[in-house]
Amino acid sequence: MTSPLLRVANLRxxxxxxxxxxxxxxGVSFGIAEGRTLGLIGESGCGKSVTALSVxxxxxxxxxxxxxxxxxxxxxxxxxxxxxxxxxxxGSEIGMIFQExxxxxxxxxxxxxxxxxxxxxxxxVSRGEARTRAIEMLRLVGIANPEKRVDSFxxxxxxxxxxxxxxxxxxxxxxKLLIAxxxxxxxxxxxxxxxxxxxxxxxxxLNMAVxxxxxxxxxxxxVADEVAVMYAGRIVETGSVDDLFENPQHPxxxxxxxxxxxxxxxxxxxxxxxxxxVPSPFAWPPACRFADRCEYAFDRxxxxxxxxFQVGTQRSACWLCEGGTREASHRMVEPTxxxxx
Amino acid sequence: xxxxxxxGHRLKKHFPVRGGFFGxxxxxxxxxxxxxxxxxxxETLGIVGESGCGKSTLGRVALGLLPPTSGEVRFEGRDINRMGRSARxxxxxxxxxxxxxxxxxxxxxxxxxxxxxxxxxxxxxxxxREREQRVVExxxxxxLDSTCLDRxxxxxxxxxxxxxxxxxxxxxxxxxxxxxEPVSALDVSVQSQVLNLLVxxxxxxxxxxxxxxxxxxxxxxxxxxxxxxxxxxVVEQAPSALLYERPLHPxxxxxxxxxxxAHASGRRKPIVLQGDVPSPVxxxxxxxxxxxxxxxxxxxxxxxxPLVEHAPGHLAACHFPGESMPNAAVRAIG
Ligand SMILES: Nc1ncnc2c1ncn2[C@@H]1O[C@H](COP(=O)(O)OP(=O)(O)O)[C@@H](O)[C@H]1O
Ligand SMILES: Nc1ncnc2c1ncn2[C@@H]1O[C@H](COP(=O)(O)OP(=O)(O)O)[C@@H](O)[C@H]1O
Ligand code: SF4
Ligand SMILES: [Mg+2]
Ligand SMILES: [Mg+2]
Numbered sequence: 278m279t280s281p282l283l284r285v286a287n288l289r290x291x292x293x294x295x296x297x298x299x300x301x302x303x304g305v306s307f308g309i310a311e312g313r314t315l316g317l318i319g320e321s322g323c324g325k326s327v328t329a330l331s332v333x334x335x336x337x338x339x340x341x342x343x344x345x346x347x348x349x350x351x352x353x354x355x356x357x358x359x360x361x362x363x364x365x366x367x368g369s370e371i372g373m374i375f376q377e378x379x380x381x382x383x384x385x386x387x388x389x390x391x392x393x394x395x396x397x398x399x400x401x402v403s404r405g406e407a408r409t410r411a412i413e414m415l416r417l418v419g420i421a422n423p424e425k426r427v428d429s430f431x432x433x434x435x436x437x438x439x440x441x442x443x444x445x446x447x448x449x450x451x452x453k454l455l456i457a458x459x460x461x462x463x464x465x466x467x468x469x470x471x472x473x474x475x476x477x478x479x480x481x482x483l484n485m486a487v488x489x490x491x492x493x494x495x496x497x498x499x500v501a502d503e504v505a506v507m508y509a510g511r512i513v514e515t516g517s518v519d520d521l522f523e524n525p526q527h528p529x530x531x532x533x534x535x536x537x538x539x540x541x542x543x544x545x546x547x548x549x550x551x552x553x554x555v556p557s558p559f560a561w562p563p564a565c566r567f568a569d570r571c572e573y574a575f576d577r578x579x580x581x582x583x584x585x586f587q588v589g590t591q592r593s594a595c596w597l598c599e600g601g602t603r604e605a606s607h608r609m610v611e612p613t614x615x616x617x618x
Numbered sequence: 619x620x621x622x623x624x625x626g627h628r629l630k631k632h633f634p635v636r637g638g639f640f641g642x643x644x645x646x647x648x649x650x651x652x653x654x655x656x657x658x659x660x661e662t663l664g665i666v667g668e669s670g671c672g673k674s675t676l677g678r679v680a681l682g683l684l685p686p687t688s689g690e691v692r693f694e695g696r697d698i699n700r701m702g703r704s705a706r707x708x709x710x711x712x713x714x715x716x717x718x719x720x721x722x723x724x725x726x727x728x729x730x731x732x733x734x735x736x737x738x739x740x741x742x743x744x745x746x747r748e749r750e751q752r753v754v755e756x757x758x759x760x761x762l763d764s765t766c767l768d769r770x771x772x773x774x775x776x777x778x779x780x781x782x783x784x785x786x787x788x789x790x791x792x793x794x795x796x797x798x799e800p801v802s803a804l805d806v807s808v809q810s811q812v813l814n815l816l817v818x819x820x821x822x823x824x825x826x827x828x829x830x831x832x833x834x835x836x837x838x839x840x841x842x843x844x845x846x847x848x849x850x851x852v853v854e855q856a857p858s859a860l861l862y863e864r865p866l867h868p869x870x871x872x873x874x875x876x877x878x879x880a881h882a883s884g885r886r887k888p889i890v891l892q893g894d895v896p897s898p899v900x901x902x903x904x905x906x907x908x909x910x911x912x913x914x915x916x917x918x919x920x921x922x923x924p925l926v927e928h929a930p931g932h933l934a935a936c937h938f939p940g941e942s943m944p945n946a947a948v949r950a951i952g
Contacts, residue, residue: 467873536807548839
């Protein structure tokens with residue numbers, strides 16, 4: 278396997294609030310190769326956005342990347358790099374899109390001006406050239422009439438169109454890595470499908486690596502190659518999307534998958550419920566962080582923290598996986614439905 | 619065959635759109651534009667569609683919270699918009715609603731006790747002791763203990779707030795409940811808790827639900843029958859299983875293809891529709907879906923397809939029902 282474009286190792290991003298410390302991201306490692314999509318999933322509050330912001334170099338006080346954290350991008354260490362240098366990478370080689378395009382677009386500038394600005398920040402081009410580039414990008418992301426739309430203001434566009442503009446702006450410099458943090462969460466189903474298809478098409482065309490953060494397992498299932506499941510500041514399971522969805526090894530992954538209603542299920546069979554709540558980042562449980570909510574937990578889980586065990590093509594941080602593959606007892610019965618198309 | 623508990627006939631709800639100078643009426647927004655509705659006692663009818671298609675408006679019209687522009691709503695055979703005051707008050711106790719937003723729908727200055735008791739006061743549940751008893755019992759049923767009574771909404775998580783909203787709606791022992799996107803704002807693990815709770819309560823209290831959501835998997839899971847809405851109209855309606863197995867309308871097919879399919883074998887190639895939903899102020903001629911429909915023909919622009927029954931209980935409004943999608947619309951992903 279080629280060495281990944283992005284390699285994050287033992288990332289720990291802590292927030293020092295008064296005398297207390299929120300260990301939002303607490304020892305996260307993953308890699309993404311060119312042209313591949315890694316889906317990062319998990320419930321809210323588990324540290325997905327903080328992971329993304331860390332990679333972008335956007336963590337401010339009281340947050341800090343702790344000693345030993347490593348973010349290697351194209352062979353360069355980003356942790357500790359001077360802000361001036363990071364800025365040349367951010368937006369140019371690493372693009373980012375967020376959940377709410379309205380709050381990341383400036384309401385008083387036209388969308389064309391904003392895309393042009395993103396481009397001019399990193400390329401030595403004239404205003405005219407930047408405008409041409411903005412029109413080109415709007416066309417690339419599928420906005421009809423880009424010559425006209427370039428002069429529109431964000432509020433004159435629908436949510437789906439604004440998200441396209443965000444993507445146009447993030448991709449204006451043809452980044453090699455795209456970080457998309459819940460890019461479709463605020464959008465309607467059919468618009469969500471458009472945006473996901475667009476990101477995937479652009480990934481292929483530009484051979485980008487994509488970090489796709491979402492809590493929507495359906496979205497991950499459609500486009501990701503690999504998946505990393507986060508829980509309480511850690512990655513608890515990784516694997517190819519097919520293997521991980523087919524045979525989840527970590528009880529948290531299993532529970533997540535079994536808690537969503539799926540096509541073909543009826544209310545006669547209750548959905549799986551994960552009891553309790555995500556613990557606080559100010560006081561993670563001392564051993565396995567999922568132990569209090571895990572139906573399989575035994576005494577060791579409350580005493581010792583499991584490492585990531587290799588199980589087949591997956592890796593799972595659960596004591597039950599220490600000796601190899603765990604047969605999930607709640608394997609979903611496949612609904613046998615014929616579907617068109 | 620029993621009588622529907624709730625029925626609506628050719629329901630329309632239009633809103634005037636003001637614009638231009640002097641706020642003159644500039645047009646009409648057709649939020650709900652000719653919907654027939656029949657909900658049987660004990661049934662769950664699901665309403666699914668993208669935002670703005672008229673789901674909430676239909677829910678409010680069904681409850682009598684909004685008068686329809688035309689058409690009538692009958693609850694147990696009686697026109698709810700032509701009732702005297704006291705009959706209406708009784709009706710309010712029989713029909714309740716749970717909202718999507720567990721934050722905005724609870725008054726932040728009221729304790730849980732006050733919030734849940736309010737309905738009982740309005741409906742003159744006489745003794746203080748009886749009210750207290752019913753509130754505690756109802757909270758227990760939704761999984762909240764009496765230590766919650768004197769706390770305020772902000773002290774609770776999203777899932778717990780939704781439970782409070784459900785307790786408030788059900789404390790009057792209604793027979794009909796509109797659940798308007800009750801789990802859309804919740805994390806998946808909390809969503810499953812609330813869905814399970816709604817199913818349990820429905821069985822225990824013999825409720826009838828009108829369940830609104832934008833996620834077809836969620837709606838299909840809880841509903842006996844599902845109506846798919848697009849731009850103020852119902853484009854397809856069927857028993858849940860039938861809708862999944864044999865969708866007839868291209869819009870339903872597109873929604874289905876976008877639904878979470880967590881298992882590899884069940885995953886589908888998404889059907890990607892072009893463009894945005896048109897404005898309900900100026901819907902397209904003929905079939906309202908035709909501007910985004912991958913299989914539209916000339917007839918679709920000329921003639922509005924009626925909602926026709928193709929199999930028992932399976933209705934669709936399309937000139938080419940069940941036709942398969944062209945490859946261009948089906949994006950090969952992954
Ligand atoms: N600036 C901050 N100060 C203190 N805590 C923070 C800050 N930003 C994020 N956190 C905490 O970090 C945890 C992870 O947050 P986040 O990465 O946003 O989760 P996710 O994106 O998975 O929902 C949360 O508990 C959050 O409260
Ligand atoms: N009180 C109102 N005045 C004017 N327009 C309204 C009003 N309520 C809803 N609408 C419009 O009616 C349409 C349907 O809205 P709604 O029923 O809320 O849709 P949904 O619940 O499916 O998202 C939307 O275009 C919305 O903007
Ligand atoms: S009537 Fe025509 S435009 Fe409408 S859904 Fe059917 S094929 Fe598409
Ligand atoms: Mg986040
Ligand atoms: Mg609504």
